[in-house]
Amino acid sequence: MEEKKTSGFGVHTRRIIAYVVLIIVTIMCLFWFYVLFINATRSNAALKRGFTLLPGGFLGKNLYSLFHNSNLPIIRGLLNSLIISLCTAGLSTYFSTMTAFAIHAYDFKLRKAAFTFILAIMMIPTQVTALGFINMLRRIKLMDSFIPLIVPAIAAPAVFFYMKQYMEANIPLELMESARIDGAGEFRIFNTIALPLMKPAIAVQAIFSFVTSWNNYFTPALVLKSDSKKTLPILIATLRSADFLKFDMGQVYMFIALAILPVIIVYIFMAKNIVAGMTVGAVKG
Numbered sequence: 001m002e003e004k005k006t007s008g009f010g011v012h013t014r015r016i017i018a019y020v021v022l023i024i025v026t027i028m029c030l031f032w033f034y035v036l037f038i039n040a041t042r043s044n045a046a047l048k049r050g051f052t053l054l055p056g057g058f059l060g061k062n063l064y065s066l067f068h069n070s071n072l073p074i075i076r077g078l079l080n081s082l083i084i085s086l087c088t089a090g091l092s093t094y095f096s097t098m099t100a101f102a103i104h105a106y107d108f109k110l111r112k113a114a115f116t117f118i119l120a121i122m123m124i125p126t127q128v129t130a131l132g133f134i135n136m137l138r139r140i141k142l143m144d145s146f147i148p149l150i151v152p153a154i155a156a157p158a159v160f161f162y163m164k165q166y167m168e169a170n171i172p173l174e175l176m177e178s179a180r181i182d183g184a185g186e187f188r189i190f191n192t193i194a195l196p197l198m199k200p201a202i203a204v205q206a207i208f209s210f211v212t213s214w215n216n217y218f219t220p221a222l223v224l225k226s227d228s229k230k231t232l233p234i235l236i237a238t239l240r241s242a243d244f245l246k247f248d249m250g251q252v253y254m255f256i257a258l259a260i261l262p263v264i265i266v267y268i269f270m271a272k273n274i275v276a277g278m279t280v281g282a283v284k285g
Contacts, residue, residue, distance in 0.1 A: 036260075039253040047249045062254040069251070072235050073227055074258075081214055081231040082262075084146055088153040089210040093202055095154045100163035101190050105176055115164070122157035126218060134222055144225045153213065159205045166201040167194075207270050211263050232259045 039047060042056035067074055103115055137143050171194060179189045195202070217233035224230050230238075236255050240247075 033260075033264075036253060037257055040250070040257040042250055042253075044248045044250050047253075058250055059254075062248075062250045065248065066251050066254050066258075069239075072239060072255075073230075074235070074255075076228055077230055077232045077235045078258075080146075080229060081233075084149050084220075084231060085210045085213040087146075087150045088213040089206045091150065092153045092156040092159055092209045093206045096156045096159035096205070097163045097195070097198060097202065098190060100160050100167055101194050103160075103164055104167040104171070105173065105189075105194075118157050118160055121155075122161065130218070130222060137223065143223060144229060145223070146229070148223050149213075149216075149220060153209070156209065159209065162205060163198065163201060166198065171197055203270055207266060210266065214259075214263060 035051070038053065038055050040062060041059040042052075043058045043061075046052075046056055046058075066072070099118075103111060133148075134143075137148050142148050175193065176189055179193055184193075215233060216231075217237065220231045221234055221237070224234065232255075236252070236259060239255055240252055
């Protein structure tokens with residue numbers, strides 16, 4: 001009896017410690033978001049005086065000044081980021097899943113070589129190929145266009161790798177063989193059998209692709225030149241680089257808060273899918 005009580009007390013204590021640690025880590029992660037939204041409600045002069053935990057009274061004024069800034073097409077930038085991010089997330093997830101399905105479901109001679117080649121591409125930083133990419137866009141006259149920001153996203157090695165590992169753990173080859181025996185074509189097998197089984201993983205990668213594209217500054221800054229086509233990260237950088245006399249830190253914080261708000265909303269509504277996609281297959285009996 002004493003050993004059971006001691007063991008039970010130990011488990012209870014470890015659980016309390018785990019919850020305390022998780023609460024502390026959560027507070028540390030969320031604190032900076034709280035600081036961001038608090039600073040978005042303060043004036044430029046108040047921000048220069050130092051930090052406070054209490055919100056200011058300049059929320060409406062900062063919003064008004066931001067949306068009435070003639071040099072910053074906020075609404076247009078929001079729509080541009082939304083179009084690019086949604087197209088990138090959809091195309092990247094679908095075609096990367098299709099590629100993973102081909103490597104997983106079919107046995108051909110160059111299967112291992114193709115898998116290794118795709119993983120090798122994942123190791124190449126974007127900055128290394130940026131100069132050649134820009135030169136190619138100039139030759140084919142696609143500078144200042146959304147196409148170079150959307151089409152290359154179809155080939156996403158990181159999404160492919162995740163989907164491939166997920167398929168190995170959750171989609172048996174026997175299931176697809178049964179569908180072929182029943183007369184189903186390959187596209188039908190992929191669209192009606194594989195994709196529904198991949199919903200948690202697709203949700204995870206779609207969210208990650210959306211967030212990555214939404215926050216992407218490097219490539220859009222190289223490709224987009226017209227103010228009407230610039231995305232939110234570029235507009236934020238433009239606002240931050242304003243003349244010292246026109247610089248308003250309250251507007252900068254408000255702009256950043258508006259930029260990350262859609263990402264937070266997407267995460268809140270898709271949190272269950274993220275957890276499911278990250279944990280399915282982690283424990284197999």
